[in-house]
Amino acid sequence: MKLYIYEHCPFCVKARSIFGLKNVPVSLKVLLNDDEATPISMVGKKVVPILQLEDGGYMPESMDIVHYIDQHYGQPLLTGPLNPAIAEWLAVNHSSSYPLVLPRNANAPFEEFATPAARAYFVSKKEAANGSFEEHLSHTPGLIKKVNQQLRELAPLIQLANACNGELSDDDIHLFARLRSLTIVAGLDWPTRVADYRDNLAKQTQVNLLTSVAQ
Numbered sequence: 548m549k550l551y552i553y554e555h556c557p558f559c560v561k562a563r564s565i566f567g568l569k570n571v572p573v574s575l576k577v578l579l580n581d582d583e584a585t586p587i588s589m590v591g592k593k594v595v596p597i598l599q600l601e602d603g604g605y606m607p608e609s610m611d612i613v614h615y616i617d618q619h620y621g622q623p624l625l626t627g628p629l630n631p632a633i634a635e636w637l638a639v640n641h642s643s644s645y646p647l648v649l650p651r652n653a654n655a656p657f658e659e660f661a662t663p664a665a666r667a668y669f670v671s672k673k674e675a676a677n678g679s680f681e682e683h684l685s686h687t688p689g690l691i692k693k694v695n696q697q698l699r700e701l702a703p704l705i706q707l708a709n710a711c712n713g714e715l716s717d718d719d720i721h722l723f724a725r726l727r728s729l730t731i732v733a734g735l736d737w738p739t740r741v742a743d744y745r746d747n748l749a750k751q752t753q754v755n756l757l758t759s760v761a762q
């Protein structure tokens with residue numbers, strides 16, 4: 548199977564995670580961010596992740612991919628309970644983390660930005676939808692303060708370092724994708740419990756953190 552992704556993309560991290568968790572082989576193919584033709588030819592729209600199945604068919608939608616792999620390869624793994632407090636934390640955290648992460652992604656040495664045109668495509672599309680990156684970057688100190696507070700609130704919600712609710716579930720897929728995105732932000736204070744969970748999930752999912760390219 549082949550998984551089409553962008554390196555910065557949290558939805559792609561969700562799809563990648565289930566392959567790592569279950570040790571199911573998959574080859575990753577990073578598309579250029581301005582390549583509209585390839586994804587459109589596969590699923591009719593410009594989106595990743597896209598999974599090319601063993602029969603040659605294509606499947607978009609990160610959580611459809613997660614559930615398909617979990618159900619069809621070995622014993623299902625995401626069988627633990629959900630905690631509405633995790634979903635609530637993710638919803639609240641989104642508006643502070645997104646403006647921190649977005650302009651930093653645009654500067655990072657990701658393969659989807661291997662050409663100047665691909666990087667320019669990302670900047671222009673995201674600024675049109677979300678406002679100027681310069682403006683977002685100017686709010687860095689206040690946003691970091693907010694996210695630090697939210698990370699402190701997250702700590703007691705994490706029950707075990709290898710599964711936030713004690714046994715792996717969709718909550719881990721969503722939470723790890725967000726925490727991995729946040730590792731591109733330099734200067735966050737990660738409570739030990741959250742850092743342990745982040746690092747443990749990175750190992751289990753075999754998805755790299757972005758610490759080495761943090762800004």
Ligand SMILES: N[C@@H](CCC(=O)N[C@@H](CS)C(=O)NCC(=O)O)C(=O)O
Pocket residue numbers: 553555556557558559593594595596607608609610672
């Ligand atoms: N609901 C989709 C959302 C996927 C999505 O929004 N992917 C982004 C990348 S992070 C995308 O392909 N956006 C189009 C673009 O970048 O032009 C999923 O869960 O897979």
